[in-house]
Amino acid sequence: MKSKILYFALIWVVSLTFTKSFAQIIPVKETVITGLKRPWSMVFITKNDVLLTEKEGNLLRINLQSKRKTIIKGFPSDLVDSLDVNYGKGNNSGIFEVVIDPNFSINQYLYLSYAAQTPNEGTTTKIIRATIKNDSLTQIKTLLIASPFTKQNHHYGGGLKFGSDQKLYITIGERLFYEIDEPATPIAQDPTDKRGKIYRINPDGSIPNDNPNFGKNAVAGLYALGIRAAQGMAIHPETGDIWFSEHGTIQGDEINILKAGANYGWPLVTSGQYRSKDYNPPKVDVSTLTSPVWFWRQTVAPTGLAFYTGKEFPAWRNNLFVPGLSGGSLWRFKLENEKVKSVEQLFVDEPVRLRKVVQSPDGKLYLLTDELDGKIIRIKKP
Amino acid sequence: MKSKILYFALIWVVSLTFTKSFAQIIPVKETVITGLKRPWSMVFITKNDVLLTEKEGNLLRINLQSKRKTIIKGFPSDLVDSLDVNYGKGNNSGIFEVVIDPNFSINQYLYLSYAAQTPNEGTTTKIIRATIKNDSLTQIKTLLIASPFTKQNHHYGGGLKFGSDQKLYITIGERLFYEIDEPATPIAQDPTDKRGKIYRINPDGSIPNDNPNFGKNAVAGLYALGIRAAQGMAIHPETGDIWFSEHGTIQGDEINILKAGANYGWPLVTSGQYRSKDYNPPKVDVSTLTSPVWFWRQTVAPTGLAFYTGKEFPAWRNNLFVPGLSGGSLWRFKLENEKVKSVEQLFVDEPVRLRKVVQSPDGKLYLLTDELDGKIIRIKKP
Numbered sequence: 001m002k003s004k005i006l007y008f009a010l011i012w013v014v015s016l017t018f019t020k021s022f023a024q025i026i027p028v029k030e031t032v033i034t035g036l037k038r039p040w041s042m043v044f045i046t047k048n049d050v051l052l053t054e055k056e057g058n059l060l061r062i063n064l065q066s067k068r069k070t071i072i073k074g075f076p077s078d079l080v081d082s083l084d085v086n087y088g089k090g091n092n093s094g095i096f097e098v099v100i101d102p103n104f105s106i107n108q109y110l111y112l113s114y115a116a117q118t119p120n121e122g123t124t125t126k127i128i129r130a131t132i133k134n135d136s137l138t139q140i141k142t143l144l145i146a147s148p149f150t151k152q153n154h155h156y157g158g159g160l161k162f163g164s165d166q167k168l169y170i171t172i173g174e175r176l177f178y179e180i181d182e183p184a185t186p187i188a189q190d191p192t193d194k195r196g197k198i199y200r201i202n203p204d205g206s207i208p209n210d211n212p213n214f215g216k217n218a219v220a221g222l223y224a225l226g227i228r229a230a231q232g233m234a235i236h237p238e239t240g241d242i243w244f245s246e247h248g249t250i251q252g253d254e255i256n257i258l259k260a261g262a263n264y265g266w267p268l269v270t271s272g273q274y275r276s277k278d279y280n281p282p283k284v285d286v287s288t289l290t291s292p293v294w295f296w297r298q299t300v301a302p303t304g305l306a307f308y309t310g311k312e313f314p315a316w317r318n319n320l321f322v323p324g325l326s327g328g329s330l331w332r333f334k335l336e337n338e339k340v341k342s343v344e345q346l347f348v349d350e351p352v353r354l355r356k357v358v359q360s361p362d363g364k365l366y367l368l369t370d371e372l373d374g375k376i377i378r379i380k381k382p
Numbered sequence: 383m384k385s386k387i388l389y390f391a392l393i394w395v396v397s398l399t400f401t402k403s404f405a406q407i408i409p410v411k412e413t414v415i416t417g418l419k420r421p422w423s424m425v426f427i428t429k430n431d432v433l434l435t436e437k438e439g440n441l442l443r444i445n446l447q448s449k450r451k452t453i454i455k456g457f458p459s460d461l462v463d464s465l466d467v468n469y470g471k472g473n474n475s476g477i478f479e480v481v482i483d484p485n486f487s488i489n490q491y492l493y494l495s496y497a498a499q500t501p502n503e504g505t506t507t508k509i510i511r512a513t514i515k516n517d518s519l520t521q522i523k524t525l526l527i528a529s530p531f532t533k534q535n536h537h538y539g540g541g542l543k544f545g546s547d548q549k550l551y552i553t554i555g556e557r558l559f560y561e562i563d564e565p566a567t568p569i570a571q572d573p574t575d576k577r578g579k580i581y582r583i584n585p586d587g588s589i590p591n592d593n594p595n596f597g598k599n600a601v602a603g604l605y606a607l608g609i610r611a612a613q614g615m616a617i618h619p620e621t622g623d624i625w626f627s628e629h630g631t632i633q634g635d636e637i638n639i640l641k642a643g644a645n646y647g648w649p650l651v652t653s654g655q656y657r658s659k660d661y662n663p664p665k666v667d668v669s670t671l672t673s674p675v676w677f678w679r680q681t682v683a684p685t686g687l688a689f690y691t692g693k694e695f696p697a698w699r700n701n702l703f704v705p706g707l708s709g710g711s712l713w714r715f716k717l718e719n720e721k722v723k724s725v726e727q728l729f730v731d732e733p734v735r736l737r738k739v740v741q742s743p744d745g746k747l748y749l750l751t752d753e754l755d756g757k758i759i760r761i762k763k764p
Contacts, residue, residue, distance in 0.1 A: 024696075024697050024698070024699060024700070024701065024716060025697070026716055026718060026723050026724070294730075296680075297680040297681075297709070298678075298679040298680045299679075314406075315406050315407075315697065316406070317406060318406070319406065327679070332726075334406060334408055336408060339731050340730055340731060341408050341728075341729075341730065341731060342408070342726055342727060342728045342729070342730060343726065343727045343730060344714075344724055344725065344726035344727070345724060345725045345726070345727075346723075346724045347723075347724070348676075348722055348723065348724060348725060349721050349722060349723060
């Protein structure tokens, strides 16, 4: 009898293996939440509760089961969202990233980036730390202001990520749209200018002692330079390295690995084309620059990327997922150490502007859509 | 005892399932044969013997185990290969496709396409049927000459495929390089011009009675029009449809499904850009045109495609594989009926110009590289 049961169990597992498990699996999308105003970032604070930023709205707490949304009040009043008429069309401003402290369960700290304005001066990227009490932000502390405030509407950056070293990493964009507007020392190449950089700071805003040295006039917290418009960062599950996405101009979208003191080359070199056709960057020894791990030969506008470590799709384990605003696909990267082996463009028949990939603590994969009626979408088996 | 064996068998299958089979598999390349002069096409005639065409060389028989190559003599003397100085650089001519008759084991017929020349007139695509005797082509019969002979060096087409209806399908390119050279009725749109078309003929060269009707002046065997530069064709393993690749100009590379009487639109419309920037095609009701299943937003130069039905990579079953000359990647398409669900770019870190994907009768997947030292490469598990 026991042998009979085991025999059938064996047959069942074998048939399962060769029919279901081995066969091609085409993932599907399930809409979990709708009605979000261009969601930008999401972080799980319990199994079912997330904090979510809307680029054109609010910081929200959402329960993914009850679908109840709660606006977190008390956001700093210098926030300038994308709808502000003063800053015109194509405005990239708003609330950007939300992440929680590695010790969130103890200190309840969260970290936010957003576009802040100073009347008559313009806008810039601002990073704050805060806690939530009675559905309101409190204990707000400013960690970084990427001054100068300018009238440019683009490329705030605003990516936030805690490294495996418990330091907070921050991407700040260069804020220019045309290369022709670059000063003699391009903004992203100037260590005394806060823009076009990646930062590494302590969670309280102080500067770690072991940051790379960019000279005595370098801005505080500087970790890497030569950045045009980076947003997303993700921690490689095996190496602990930070991988980040960067927007190119006309093509030239890239995936890079963050290294201390690295120069990613903008605008001295580009894997795409300059917007200003006759722009002549200063000459440079390219051996001093760090090349991307990957660049696309088409425009993708890659944003909030994530490594997948869940169990639902075993073949995807440790793959890098990159959402695209332009074209609206999800890109899956198979890697071997720091080398890209293959790149899959998923959901090509269901294009929608994608801002962010988020994995839940229990390993589910979610997407945020950059739409006026923005959505949280879960990726699952059919 | 029996129960114990079954128990361990169960454990083994389960562990195999969850460790090996489920995990990410990164395929590798194994070079099987080298020293080929830009191989274009390959067909298995026994388990280990293939016939192979070299664009800049010969028709060969190769044993993949002994690696012995035999030149098949007696190729028609009007062959013009890519090296012919009269036709200059960027010459696409040479020997193209080789396929065998569905009843090859009985009649030993093979079918070949190649660039043929007529002195002082120029070149065109020619399709012949023949058999091999004493390592020499014999019983050569001409099935199609895609006249006129012209001095243009490009886009011969030359794709050959037997459909599930036992008819021979043939792709013939438009032969122009610049759209500005189009006549008032563009070549590929003119049913009285042999170029820029897809044909369907009987294996003896006669015309099937049930071909679509393109009017009484249409060229014999015409099956579809509006083709710029199609080469590869493959039979969908479930539907029996023929899928074919087509080269665009600047981008605009496509995958199409062949349908009787269809107009694929060239040069009236394109998913890329025209080479002649100021080309104004005749106006047309686009609803009469058949859209591609897929087009790339980057240049790929897709050629000899194949559906995979082997057992080595179960997750790839019934996927479409498309090799690219430009960029040198292999592209894998996951499909749901006639819809592309996802597209994977494989071997991105090992680029090499790829002309053809071929599956052996026992389900192994091979690639032909378009190199002066061309190779047969097998794709296998690491």
